[in-house]
Each structure stands twice: as structure tokens, then as C-alpha cells.
Amino acid sequence: MIEKNFEGLSVRWVIALKGEAEEIIKNYAMKRVATTPFPVYKNKDLDMWLILSGIGQLNAVAATSYLYVKSDASYNTIWINFGIVGSRNFKVGELIQIDKITSSDFQDNYYPSPSTFKNNNIERCNLITVNKPEKLFENDAVYDMEGYGFFSFAKKIAPYELVSVLKIISDIPGTDLSKIDKNRVEILISKKIQFIEKVLENLLDLQKILFLQLRDPKYFDEICLQKKFTFSQKVTLRKYLTQWQARFPQRNPLEEIGQRMTASQILKKFSDNLMR
């Protein structure tokens, strides 16, 4: 379980069906907060959301973009597509982390970042996203109906390093698809929940690194509130304050600012101080 809600924690799950999502919803104590156009769930205390997209690539893209807007997801958000897949290479119940995503419809391939695989010893495999349930499994890959659509959108709204596709094998050649019911899927997933948590923990570690890179330097907001800075002046201010913190950690830059100073005079003052 995630024990601490560190500043910047932000997670979004995109899952096709309720049966695939049930264990995740339970494990992270999420409650339903919306029903249409897609069912959406949320943890009360953490910035963790889950959406049921329904089957297919179009639904996956629509649900991901809907959740992006509805949950006001920042750039520094973890996005995980989770669900069941078929394969001829693995045993039923195995958890797979996807390292290459192809589609039967599109030329481009996607490659989730190797940083997301670090030290978790979870099997990795290519994913082929198809438009109807696969029975032949002609390639050495796992087959689903959402992953490609999900990734094609998620990589635009978050860094590659925070986007992951996780799958559990539910069917192999010869499986009677009518027998894969909700209960069976939930059992398969409950057996792997600790490994799913491990993947999420690794992603959270990466998110922390990013959070530290992206946050504004100390005093930035206060100074922007005091004077009116243009967009480009804010860029320069951000840079100078970052350098200021590194050089003069004991000196408060607010004390350098006179009451009547304009934005450009403030920037000049910082620049002169930082010169040597």
C-alpha cells in the first residue's frame, strides 16, 4: 500500500472493465465519483483516480482524455493501463509489463521507458493491440484491445517515464473465452496485486525525481505576487531564483527587493548579485 501521500503524488488508472478494475479499486480504497460518460473512481485522500474505459482503442483514448480533464491531471502524473490479455507464450495468471506496443491498424510503434522496468523482475513482452478478440496468437506477443490507443494519448500528457502498460494473461490458445468471467479475472488479479504495487512504487520513485525538477524555486510565487512580471520575465526570474538558492542559501531574496522596484529592476538586481 502507499503509506505516505508525498507532495506531488498523482496516479491515474485506465482499465477497460469493472472485473479487471475491482481488485485495484479495493486495494487503493477508491470510491465511485462519476457514472457517465465513463464510471470514475477516486481515493478520498490521495490524488489517485481510476476510469473504466470500456473495450477498444477509441474508448481507451476517449476515457484517458476524459479523465485527464476531469481529474485535472498535471504533467507529472503516473498513467497506467491495466487489464487482461491473451498470449501463446505465457501461462494464465502471469503479470506482464509491456515494453513495445504495436497496432494492427497503425505503422508507429511505442516503447515504454526502461526506467519503468527497473529491478522489478516482472516478465516483459510486446503488446499487439487488435480490434477484435484474438484467438490465433500468431506472434510472440500479448494481445489486447486498448493498450495502443491508451499509450498514444498518455505519452502526450505525461513523460514517457510515468506511463506504463501492465497486463495479466487470461487466455491462451484453446481457452474458451465464454468462461473468462468476472470472478475468474478477479482471482487472477488478486494473486498479483503485490507485484502491481511494486510497479507502482517504482513509478512513484520516478515521479518524485520529476517533481523536484519541475517545482518552482523558493520565493517565486511570493515575488510574482508582489510585482507584475511578463511571461519571459517570469522565465528569467525562475532561473535567477534557482541560481540564487544554490549560491546564497542563507540569503532571502525578498530582502533584496525595494518597495518601488519594477520587475526589470528586480531582475537586474538579482543578475548583478549573481555575477560574482
Next chain:
Amino acid sequence: MVDTIYAEDEIIGTKKAQEIISKFRHAKVTTIKRFGEVFNPSNQNFRIQKTNPALILAKKQKGFVLDAPEGFGIGDQNNYYFSHMYNCLYDCSYCFLQGMYNSANYLVFVNFDDYQNEIEKTIKKHKEKKMTFFTGYDCDSLAMEPITNFINDFVPFFSRYKKVLFEIRTKSINNTVFRKHNPLANCIVAYSLMPEALAKILDKKAPSVSARIKNMKYLEDKGWRIGLRFDPLIYCNNWKAQYADLFANIFKEIKEENIHSVSFGSLRFPTSFFNKLLQYYPNSEELSFLRSNDRGIISYDQSIENEMNEFCRLELMKYCDARKFFSCG
């Protein structure tokens, strides 16, 4: 070390690619169409990737030999560089590669023959001119030698062109390959150096400066020619004493006559590179002295640059013929 290898369909079956793949028995190999699929997407984070870089094996299609940036030479009329690899085993805080590439994955172009053909053509085209070929600009070739065997392939190649200089720029103390070959008069093993205290903070994962000096001494004794590269010069408190000590320590070990050239230049970046670096290292005091100049380059104030260059020049003249000095940038 590397747990993920991406290999282009076109080269995965080649001898060089297989030779490299065989060195990583536990790595997962994934085929790709072109390296750009993995290396180029813009929404990647260099620093995070650096925690677990993958290896990408690809075929270089064009641009095998490039003109070296202005001010990069060591005395010859024509200067070229070629990069069989992008990104580095080391993790130096001031490295421009972090600003230049979206990806920290190691990208190795395995078609060495094509590089050699293009270098050969360039040499023949300008045969009346003196020229230098630099490697180690986009990577540290020597540090990756156990994986690529690049120097092992290129030292014999350049031995055929005695009038052409071949510079290997490095921080690595790997000397195995230099034991396998006879010293080459037209090959310079050029060491990037800075004061030890600074290197401890900035040259992460790279060998210590004292180990580099020890290795230079070893190579010198074997008959290899040495280059000294103080690029970038880093401004900090007490920099004069630190650089004076560094120069004294080097020339205590290395004989002046075995030094081919000495070059130095202060820290500088294109603005966009610098902005990324500042984001990656917000607490770096070394980066806090840099400013944007009127040429759109981030560098030290001109007075600092001049002072550093002048001090280092005078200090180095105590040990070395000034005709061997070259300034960078």
C-alpha cells in the same frame, strides 16, 4: 548494467551487433525499425532515463564525418569529428549531452565500416591539408570500449594515414586496448581534467582525476602521445589554487615532451541546453555563475572568462611550451 537492448531490424543480424548483444546475457532484446522511435520522442526525461539507460544498436545512415565546431582544433587546418555513439557511461553534471538529447539511452551505430569509408574519402579529398579527426565528442569512446571495441577497430585504421591526427577524448582509465596495439604517432589520447575537488562533485561515475593522471603516465610510458584538455574550466571559490595544484600534479608525472597539445576553454552552453541543466541540478553552485551573453550563449561573465584563460595560460607556461596551447570555444 544494461537490462534492455533495442536493436534495429536492419542490423540485428550483423556481426558487430551480435558481438555486443552477447555481452549482455540477461538483457531483454527488443527489435525496432529505426532508432528514432526510441531515442527521439520529445516527452522523455534525461535524468530519469539515466537511472537505467537502455542500449540502442542502430545503423548510421548519413553524416558520418562532420566538421568540428569552430575553435575545436589543435593546430591543423581541417578538423572533423565522428560519433559512433551518443551518450556516455559517465554522468558529469555539466555535460552538454543532457541538454542536447531527449534520451539518456546509449545509442551505438554499429556500421563502423561505413564510418571508415567516409573518413577515407575525406582524407583523400583533402590530402594536401593537415587534418584531425576527433572522437569522444558525443560519448566517451574509451569508456565504452569493452562493449564496442571501437578503438580496437580504429587504431589500425588510422595507422594507415600517418599524416592525419586521430584524437580520442576521454576520462576513462581503461588501458587494455592500448596494450594490444603498438603506439601510434598520429593518435592522441586526450584526457579531460579538472581539479580533483570539483571532479568529485561534478564528474559522477568517472574515474578520479588522480587515477586519470596515473593512466596518462602509464600510456606515456608505453609510448602513446597525450593531450591535456581543460575544457570546461570551472569557476568556483578558490579556483586559482585548485587549478595551480592540478597543473603541478600533472606535470610532476607527465613529461612535457610527451604532451602533444593542451587546450582549455571555460564552461558555455546554448541557452536551451542550460535551461534543462538548471532544471536537473537546481542546487548546483557551479551553474549559478553562468549568464546569457549577447550571442545567445550561456557563459561566465567576459571578465571571469578572460581571467581564467589568462591565469591558466600563465600557470601552464611554467611547465609547457605555449606553442602547444589551444583555446576552445
